[in-house]
Amino acid sequence: MIVDLPDTTVSTIARSLVKVREDGGAVALGRVLTLVIPTSHGLEEDAIEAANDASREHPMRVIVLISHPEGESRLDAQIRVGGDAGASEVVVLRAAGAAASNEESLVTGLLLPDAPVVAWWPDHPPAVPRESPIGRIAQRRITDASTTPYDAERLSELGAVYSPGDTDLAWTRLTRWREQLAAELDQPPYLPVTAVEVVGSGSSPSTGLLAAWLRLKLDVPVTWRFAPREKWEHGIQRVVLTRANGDIVVERIGEVDAVLRQPGQPEHDLVLPRRTLRECLAEELRRLDPDVLYGRVITEGWELLGPPLVEE
Template structure:
């Protein structure tokens, strides 16, 4: 069910939610958190779809705040249009979409405060442009967890270093979440014999992939071995992390992504294996981050200490990417 509330107030939205609850049952029961999404007008649906999918694992109230411009619908006068989605239109959540215009858009905290679930954690998510200092932004101040996406910024690697300088416990980024499968696979390989020390680390990926730098920083910090990482000018289908090589006395371990969802694992004296290593969807990243509402201490160490200790990457053109991935 979708209820449109043009030119409304947060008080009226709250009353409408109560009415829907009374008429359709206790739709708020079982909600474990409030997810607040800050996005631009006209760019809400992809984030809402990811939140709806993630809500099947984490029942929640979703509040979407859309500001900025929306083509011919842009208004300079203060105005708040809202939409409430429940039932099949909201997955296992209830979605409140707030489209704010004029001066109304300048008070994000005030718009959401009266709509938060009582006594429930608050998670803030910026799918696109992030505030200058996430933890000090209006939404960041009221959230226990704050999610950004370096890959969506105009300068992904620059944003990571900025996040390193401004990091506060509770901050996280999807560039880190996208590493989960890589980290798990590499850890599993190193847990098997022979138990030899790693003497060299090489990581390569596309230049638009901040996850490549984070993976190199994590490996360098965990293995206490300097890591080299190469950033390749992205060609068609080459975006993201492309491969990792770990050198040791008996030979190199190589994990190379050969397609969008398959990676090849090569080890000395063992058969080559093709393993599933899919690129993580927005829904997968969001669902993982919502599983923990306490600060991610490991991410804090990697973004603050590991990234600063990492050498600058070497950069090569896409014409060399094939050779680099061998």
């Protein structure tokens, strides 16, 4: 069910949410958090779709905020429940002019009582997430360093302003890579790694974050390279862990498939699919405490990592 509320107020929206629940039987008592999504016009539907999918694991209220500082002061809203909102309630706010000048006040009257608040910027995150109007009211703040147009300095900027509670989906996309590499090092012969090489796309912040994680955890020299765009366009291509008995190589060969090469063993096929936006968002919503490891990687690990090289 979709309810449109043109030229409205926050108090009217709040009353309408109560009425929708009473009339339609949509129960909000089981919601576990409020997800606030500041985004841009034209990008909101992809964010709502990902949030609706994630809500099947984390029932929540989703507040989507689209602000236009210019123009006549006006607030339009839309409430989505039932089949149009997955297991969540979705409130879409479109604020213009003076009505868009105070994002925090637009949102606070619609938050679930006594429930954690998570902020997610699918695009154009603020320079300092924790100091932004929405970031100040959120326990967790999710950015995405991979959004276009790609900025090579974005990870350095995120590290410089990091605050406990910050995280980034470029880090979340590494979960399967981290699990696979850790699994290989947990098997005999347990020889120490002496050097690491990480190769990936020049527009993939995950490549740098994986290199920073390995530099931090293994405390060995890490070389990270950008593959030529014509050879590798997206994400991480391969990781090489050097040990005294030879190299362990994990190399992606497609959207889903990868291969594992180890000294003295036959080549193994791996399933290493790229993670969807819904999977990454759902993973981040599983924890509301600070991701301490991400904090160390984006600060300590990033500072230890040298600049990337570019493959010919």
